[in-house]
Amino acid sequence: MLTYLLRRCLIGGVTLLLISFVVYGLVRNMPGTPLTVQMGETDPSRRLNPADIERMRKSYGLDKPWPIAYVQWLGRLAQLDLGRSISRKQPVSRLIAERIGATLILSLVSLSLAYLLSIPWGLIATVRSGRLDERCISTALYVLYSFPTYVAALFLQIVFAVRLGWLPLFGMTSDNYASLSFGGKAYDVLLHALMPITCFTYTSLAYYSRFIRANLQEVIRQDYIRTARAKGVHPVVVIMHHAFRNTLIPLVTMIGLTLPGLLGGSVILEQIFTWPGMGRLFFESIGERDYPTIMGLTLMFSVLTLAGQLLADVLYAAVDPRVSYS
Numbered sequence: 001m002l003t004y005l006l007r008r009c010l011i012g013g014v015t016l017l018l019i020s021f022v023v024y025g026l027v028r029n030m031p032g033t034p035l036t037v038q039m040g041e042t043d044p045s046r047r048l049n050p051a052d053i054e055r056m057r058k059s060y061g062l063d064k065p066w067p068i069a070y071v072q073w074l075g076r077l078a079q080l081d082l083g084r085s086i087s088r089k090q091p092v093s094r095l096i097a098e099r100i101g102a103t104l105i106l107s108l109v110s111l112s113l114a115y116l117l118s119i120p121w122g123l124i125a126t127v128r129s130g131r132l133d134e135r136c137i138s139t140a141l142y143v144l145y146s147f148p149t150y151v152a153a154l155f156l157q158i159v160f161a162v163r164l165g166w167l168p169l170f171g172m173t174s175d176n177y178a179s180l181s182f183g184g185k186a187y188d189v190l191l192h193a194l195m196p197i198t199c200f201t202y203t204s205l206a207y208y209s210r211f212i213r214a215n216l217q218e219v220i221r222q223d224y225i226r227t228a229r230a231k232g233v234h235p236v237v238v239i240m241h242h243a244f245r246n247t248l249i250p251l252v253t254m255i256g257l258t259l260p261g262l263l264g265g266s267v268i269l270e271q272i273f274t275w276p277g278m279g280r281l282f283f284e285s286i287g288e289r290d291y292p293t294i295m296g297l298t299l300m301f302s303v304l305t306l307a308g309q310l311l312a313d314v315l316y317a318a319v320d321p322r323v324s325y326s
Helices: 002-028 034-038 050-059 066-078 092-127 132-146 149-163 182-219 223-230 235-257 259-264 267-272 278-288 291-319
Strands: none
Touching: 002 066, 002 291, 034 050, 066 291, 092 132, 092 182, 092 235, 092 278, 092 291, 132 182, 149 182, 149 267, 182 235, 182 267, 223 235, 235 291, 267 278, 278 291
16 A cells, blocks of 8 residues: 555656646746736836846746746745745745635535535435435436526625625625624524535535436345345345445545545635635736746645545545555
């Protein structure tokens, strides 16, 4: 196992190097620069003189070819320095730390709800396969899975915020948040988070439920399941002890691949709800051509993706004794 982990970490390091090289080249070749975005060089009234522009280019490291700038970025990264945001004038690590909490509120709650509801729904759909209630559940899940989240977000805003006035329209906190008690602050954040959490949850719930049902449908056709039923084993024991345990391998694969989404957030939903999370920070950084922030976020997402895949491989051995990494 140790040899396998070391080999995977080495492959992951090379993969990260290639990803960061390609992304750095792409962002540095995007139209515009941080100066054109921040200083409004296209606006004659705000245009700087050439000397000031050149001075700022040197201070931001924009005067060097991007391969050289990439090597310098790697050198800072080796010292655990993600750089300093050009547009916000803050360390990238501090920006990420400030936004992680907001994203975790949505992602952890929505992911927990999705798993807590999808597993029993998948089991019920398997047990009740072909019956009216199962067909209604499957149809509802299919409709939810097909419904775009950004459309649902706008619909929820119109109904619950604009027309009914039950929930805040956008943001994470109210204007009087600082004056509220601890319980009042928690309740205020909850009200603001209800609509984003709903949008984050329903697609995952629909996908996971259908995923579990599809895998269980395949497993219950196996010979050992028919043998257990022929021996008179209780149907609940057959499903939970024999069938569901053998669907855990594809399930842990899916769990491992959800790790990047825990911190990555959703660019579209966080923009719609003006939620100050990682997805919105990434979107704003691209618009501002904030190269250090883009690279810091890309590196984090890439590390989480590779870590999620490695976690899934390790969990294989935990749920299936037949899997061995030697």
